[in-house]
Amino acid sequence: MTIRGTAALWGVLAVAAATGLFLLKYEVIALEGKLERVTEDIEADRRAIHVLRAEWSYLNEPDALDRLVGRHLDLVPVGPERMTVLDAIPLRPRPPAVDQAGAALPFDPVRPPRVLYPGTTHAIPLPGEKPTVLADAATMRTEP
Amino acid sequence: MIPTLFRRQKDRAPFLYPGAEIGALPGDRPRQPARVQLSVEGQAKAAVEVGRNRLAITAAMFAIAFCVIAGRLVDLMALNGGEAAARAAQAGPVAEAVVHRADIVDRNGVVLATNLPTAHLYADAQAVLDPDEAARRLLDVLPDLDYATTRKRLASGRRFIYLRRHLTPTQQDAVLRLGLPGLEFEPAERRVYPQGHLAAHVLGATDVDNRGIAGIERAFHDRLNADMRPVRLSLDVRVQHAVRDVLAEAVDRFSAIAGVGLVMDVKTGELLAMVSLPDYAPEAYGHAPADARFNRATLGVYEMGSTFKLLNTALGMEVGGFRPTDGFDATKPLRMAGFTINDYHAEARWLTVAEILVHSSNIGSAQMALKVGGPAQKAFLDRLGLLSPLSIELPEAGAPLYPEPWRPINTVTISYGHGVAVTPVHLANAIAPLVNGGEYRPATLLRQDPDAPPPGRRVLAPATAQAMRGLMRMVVTEGTGGKADVPGYLVGGKTGTAEKSGDGGYRRKALMPSFVAAFPMDNPRYVVLAMLDEPQGIKETHGFATAGWNAAPTVGAIIARVAPILGVRPRGPAPDPTTEVRLATAAGGGTGGRDRAPQ
Structure with a gap:
């Protein structure tokens, strides 16, 4: 290989490296700017979350809720006389399923709303916790 | 470049003297004349050698430097930078806290x-x-x-x-x-x-x-x-609110100066609620009156009165070896050291250990304490933490007051709760071992791991604790604490009405009634304490201001409010709504009527 060829090869390599570095540098600068913006957004969100958590706690102060409930709703604290276990509730009796002519109709129980996962909910919801989900009961225990 | 140089060096023809190339044969490789070289000898030659060596070393060093730079560039660009990337990834600003003081x-x-x-x-x-x-x-x-x-x-x-x-x-x-x-x-x-x-x-x-x-x-x-x-913290805002709400109502209704309410988990020592009224807005602490700033639950020490009879009964059974059926003479007032010990609810007969507690007999308690003896009584109270400063995570921790030396008259008065002054938290903490099977755990305001409760210190035999549970329940079903009962929750407890000490004696009209309870008594989970400072008798209480009329119903109301929150299921035959109501509830309101079974 001639000297000229070698020099040309090295020249090309040098220009390529310089171009690569140039592009890399600007890409890094652009990424840094983006990172800074994202970081600022995160910081702002975290500050907002912090303040909102305090506000949420303030708005859920039991005393204030008590007054609001007393003013607007007909609710009273759950007393022991309102608590029982699921097994203590009697089974639904079979309805008198007869049509006008007196013939028996196929049994069709009314499907009431049912509390999903009753064991996992608190007797009184914790402040900040989602209320219990109501869903249509797919099955309802019925007296045979 | 380096191999090229070497090759050129190797291709060079052998040495010819100047002019000798003329004699080369045609067709032979063209031969070049030897270069005319300056002949350097001696010192000059050495200098040239040194120069060449230095040049070679410098060149080598530059070569190495460029190699290092090249290697680093490859590392950064192709191999992703190694540790630099790791450092950039870990130095996230997200770890920084928003504020400078924790919640x-x-x-x-x-x-x-x-x-x-x-x-x-x-x-x-x-x-x-x-x-x-x-x-x-x-x-x-x-x-x-x-x-x-x-x-x-x-x-x-x-x-x-x-x-x-x-x-x-x-x-x-x-x-x-x-x-x-x-x-x-x-x-x-x-x-x-x-x-x-x-x-x-x-x-x-x-x-x-x-x-x-x-x-x-x-x-x-x-x-x-x-x-x-x-x-x-171990507090639960729902429980805290319920206790504060009920206590504030009690303080208001009975025109009391102050009130204390506690709910404590007997299995872990956690305080789920701790209320001392009057209280203050924490932001305006500096403007609050000293009376409101005073924490009566942990800093104030009080003679607790007859609630100490629970401890005295446990002492009699644990140390004295008495059984609930053993009798003591309570026929006449006890005279000692110039004092006369009377009963508020005088029965004037021999009483069993159980009856002493149920009827809150001072005479019987004193007799029992005297049988056990002063030193054993002192050691027992010390074992329950009642003679050492409160170990709680607050700077406002009160130290008990007790007599030194511990004379027989002190043994007598302490048996029914006068002569030793403790904080309400002290008392609740000492009652917990009586109902949890005999293990003492210091009261705490920090949440404990529910799966790994702190190790307890055994202070009572399980049999004594078992008997105490029955006796506490009896006080509510047959004795002075009837107004604390909540159907379904098997409340057990003890009333105590202390007279506040004034200048040189007790003031008969200034009372500090308290009620300490545990529920449910078949497997106690929580100790509840309520104390009122100088409540007044009102029409509904027939003018009485003793614990059975104010502190006991306050505890009952607290239990009725907090038990559903704490998930304690009512026991026994629940107050039975009719079948129709239950079906209406199960069917979701309005449809209930249609589904009603024909009776």
């Missing part, structure tokens, strides 16, 4: 105390153009400022003078919109208590510089500033 939360994570970012407004008075106008416009957005003071500050010519501390973001925005030169902001933080009065005495307070000056804020001051993870 305090309840056992469920509800925020009880937190820092909020605010801004101090200050003026660079030299940059203010027109103090009059600036003060007037500033007052439009901050009406609580004083015009004259603000104007004076703006005209003071000082480079830094505070106008108002702790602006909310909205106020800061409003001030910024004025566009007045010379008004600057300094970022700050302010401690806020979103739940207000609710847990005031537990949380304590902070001063203007957010330094803890009372309660948990003071006890955990360094921890709160060092570690931004929230401090999780």
